[in-house]
Amino acid sequence: MKSSQKINHFKKLLGEEKVDGILISSVFNITHLTSYANFSSEEREAYLLITEKSRYIFTDGRYAEAVKKQIPDFELILSKGENTFLKNLEALIKKHNIKSLGVDENDLRVSEHKKIKTISKSLKHIDLGEIRSIKASGEIKLIETACKLGDEVFTYIIRNVLKKGITEKEVASEIEMFLKKRGSEISFKPIVAFGANSSVPHHESGNKKLEKGFVLLDLGAKFENYCSDMTRTVFWGKADKKQKKIYKIVKEAQEKAVSEINSKILRSTQNDNKKILANEADKAAREYIIKEGFETIPHSLGHGIGLEVHEHPFLSPKSKDILKEGMVFSIEPGIYIPDFGGVRIEDLFVFEKTGLRRLTKSDNSLIELR
């Protein structure tokens, strides 16, 4: 989507939500609308305000020079001395006669809301969660490139890094450094879990040394702010019977979810009213694992990805999201057995007219090393 299309999307939202302006606070929504990605994701450093006729960016002197150069289509409103963000916003609310102001309810903090409430009586909570869920072809290309980097680092780790005595932490470091050298970076802290540690879905890579059995690698790269995410579980040495069985079922569970979606995509061309519910894809994989006698997946089946590693759509039992063309998401079933180990297989897919296309290309059949 071009910048102007994204802005038009917001202008349409003004009408739908019946507000005179929308205050955008999420740093990822700000990057989406401005292509500027240098604000902190952990602190409040900027807001955007979009009205029918104008768009503004609020920030402080640290970013003034950069914003002037890199975000010329938003008018810069500088917080400086007495002219705090709140004072500046109040002036614009008056100037544009904003009676009802929409706020980014999934991002704005309670304390910020309280302050803004003192200058604008009518605040409307708007869920902007889905504005980034359908990707433009340019965005998909960036995610594909990030996936390719993820594939490369996976191959590098398997071929050159895994060896007797290496620790989880060291492997996690190697993943980061490999991507750094390529001018990329990790999209999240890699999860490296050896042996029984793989039974903790979000294991914190530690000092455990490589041993016979499970090697779970969950990693992602960034390319021009877009993220990838992939999990592979391989075996150091030969997998035993139980390990092989778990692997097979997880892989089949992923295939169940993919066919569930694909068959609906094919049917939907005949009947446009057929909605493809994210929770039904989740159900297909989840029930298969339960039917095979294992515990339910202790996490969602999958999640959208883009500027954030986890964003809409969410493939979970409670999700109300509808899967649509242009969405990019993970499908990542897992079976985890405490004190034994676990298997997760995660790939990214893009929803296309004819079905899902896999973006992570690394082999996901059972790999035994040594």
Next chain:
Amino acid sequence: MKSSQKINHFKKLLGEEKVDGILISSVFNITHLTSYANFSSEEREAYLLITEKSRYIFTDGRYAEAVKKQIPDFELILSKGENTFLKNLEALIKKHNIKSLGVDENDLRVSEHKKIKTISKSLKHIDLGEIRSIKASGEIKLIETACKLGDEVFTYIIRNVLKKGITEKEVASEIEMFLKKRGSEISFKPIVAFGANSSVPHHESGNKKLEKGFVLLDLGAKFENYCSDMTRTVFWGKADKKQKKIYKIVKEAQEKAVSEINSKILRSTQNDNKKILANEADKAAREYIIKEGFETIPHSLGHGIGLEVHEHPFLSPKSKDILKEGMVFSIEPGIYIPDFGGVRIEDLFVFEKTGLRRLTKSDNSLIELR
């Protein structure tokens, strides 16, 4: 502070705020109370609930195993299927007869507040911003170690990395990789600015190659979750007269702020009622720079640091924070001249009985390279 002391601090808060329970959502507050640092800082993955007699941690299956092992003094409440976080919280509100519930107002999102409001009529917004501002001696030691890593990487960059043709981005990468190899990591994306780029206080390191003039390096390391932060501005080649003048004034501005605080620390031993206001330290440096004929500093003079790079106390014109023994904060004046360049000198200090002690040890006098 030991874990039990931190919990007692919260129990005291229950009385002061007149609430029956406090729901803690900030991932840094969670790390502070549990010493567990593996939850994402960008997504909601856990909450804590502290009441007079109990403490709970809410999370999902991805973290269940880890939380059981690593946070044994909090009872694990698992979100699973129908038992969502909200349902679980509702049950505990009933069980403990919580009439008034405090929430972490600087962290909780508007949409979360709305949901929690449906199960607890009386929510009280609590500002937990200052609970981590006074550091225990153990925490100060960790920050000191992080500062030492920052000093080491600065020396390494100056001695081994800066050379003709290298880009800002490459230097930023080298900073990251150096720390990785030491088992540490960056506490924030390093700012590397060459030449006129140094006039942008939060410049995004790019493809500019090293040239004669300003080299601004703003970097920090992490040690056991605690952060450091330091800025040095050095010169590639000889500094000219104007550059030298700016450097001198920035350095003197830092000294003004330090003596402002130190002289008050000395006086306060005679008169315990004397409060040391963070905004007065800011004023001392800021007014000195203006008096010398330059623009006011386009950012705060400094900030507290600990689990987060920026936390209370804030040394800014509007700050109401009071500086106290045990606080660790930066003092970082700067002068920035668009299209010419800028100088910032940032050091971390700990507030001790006898005055400020500098934790970042790198030389901060004018350094000319080559």
